[in-house]
Amino acid sequence: MKIVFYGSGNMANAIFTGIINSESVAPENIYLTNKSNQEALEDYHDALGVSYSYDDAELLKDADYVFLSTKPYDFLKLAERIRPYINDNNKFISIMAGLPISYIRENLQKDNPIARIMPNTNAHVGHSVTGISFSTNFGPTSKQEVLTLIEAFGTALEVKEDHLHQVTAITGSGPAFLYHVFEQYVNAGTKLGIEKSQVEESIKELIIGTGKMIERSDLKMEQLRKNITSKGGTTQAGLNALSNHDIEAVFLDCLNAAVKRSIELAETEDD
Numbered sequence: 001m002k003i004v005f006y007g008s009g010n011m012a013n014a015i016f017t018g019i020i021n022s023e024s025v026a027p028e029n030i031y032l033t034n035k036s037n038q039e040a041l042e043d044y045h046d047a048l049g050v051s052y053s054y055d056d057a058e059l060l061k062d063a064d065y066v067f068l069s070t071k072p073y074d075f076l077k078l079a080e081r082i083r084p085y086i087n088d089n090n091k092f093i094s095i096m097a098g099l100p101i102s103y104i105r106e107n108l109q110k111d112n113p114i115a116r117i118m119p120n121t122n123a124h125v126g127h128s129v130t131g132i133s134f135s136t137n138f139g140p141t142s143k144q145e146v147l148t149l150i151e152a153f154g155t156a157l158e159v160k161e162d163h164l165h166q167v168t169a170i171t172g173s174g175p176a177f178l179y180h181v182f183e184q185y186v187n188a189g190t191k192l193g194i195e196k197s198q199v200e201e202s203i204k205e206l207i208i209g210t211g212k213m214i215e216r217s218d219l220k221m222e223q224l225r226k227n228i229t230s231k232g233g234t235t236q237a238g239l240n241a242l243s244n245h246d247i248e249a250v251f252l253d254c255l256n257a258a259v260k261r262s263i264e265l266a267e268t269e270d271d
């Protein structure tokens with residue numbers, strides 16, 4: 001299998017590193033390119049053994065999967081660059097937020113299969129939740145191959161294309177929302193009189209440990225919470241105070257705002 005990345009920045013790096021680590025594709029069969037930063041490509045070649053080139057005919061010849069991994073605003077230039085060299089074997093995987101499959105197809109001016117994915121930054125540690133939608137002409141074998149590639153850097157969630165807005169909000173932007181909550185937890189913790197660095201270190205460990213408990217236990221989060229909440233105890237007292245605030249409504253506001261913005265951005269690109 002030959003895979004090409006048009007755009008070798010932050011998110012592409014998390015993806016191809018995950019694929020290499022999973023040993024599902026040999027590094028030399030992964031081809032990188034970018035706009036002009038050859039030094040970055042040389043560094044990836046030296047560190048990971050990947051191939052790189054600026055020759056689009058060579059890149060797209062025999063390429064099975066072509067990641068479109070530039071920023072959305074660079075896509076039109078990218079489409080212009082690759083259009084003359086696209087062949088029937090190429091199947092595209094776009095990681096560009098907000099660009100609909102129909103818009104990508106229109107600008108590539110070809111009917112090749114296109115998948116859209118919405119990964120998150122946890123791809124760097126192999127834990128991205130990646131929303132994915134396929135164009136109707138994506139064959140079952142290719143679909144399975146793409147899902148396997150995605151599982152190299154986390155888990156895949158196949159959804160209707162319209163629902164990628166919700167996935168963008170819940171898990172695409174999700175790490176930032178959770179960081180924000182953790183920041184507030186640290187800020188509150190430091191007000192209890194313990195030194196800030198100690199609070200930060202403890203809460204970091206608390207988050208990692210809680211994540212591992214969720215990962216390793218068969219119990220739902222609700223049950224894990226109940227297991228550590230004795231009647232009349234300290235945890236119960238804290239939870240009672242929390243339930244004086246409508247935290248679900250706060251998150252619903254946050255997610256609705258992110259969905260709304262995702263739709264607005266997609267409509268701008270559609271103009």
Ligand SMILES: NC(=O)c1ccc[n+]([C@@H]2O[C@H](COP(=O)([O-])OP(=O)(O)OC[C@H]3O[C@@H](n4cnc5c(N)ncnc54)[C@H](OP(=O)(O)O)[C@@H]3O)[C@@H](O)[C@H]2O)c1
Nearest residue numbers: 007008009010011034035036037070071072074078096097
């Ligand atoms: N970061 C996230 O958490 C996240 C999450 C989900 C989705 N995404 C999506 O991922 C995409 C990439 O984001 P990023 O953070 O990885 O961006 P980035 O680090 O800025 O990388 C962009 C890459 O695109 C290359 N590029 C620009 N124009 C090009 C062209 N005409 N031909 C080939 N390559 C070109 C750049 O090359 P040069 O370095 O040579 O300029 C660079 O390698 C975005 O569309 C974003 O929506 C990101």
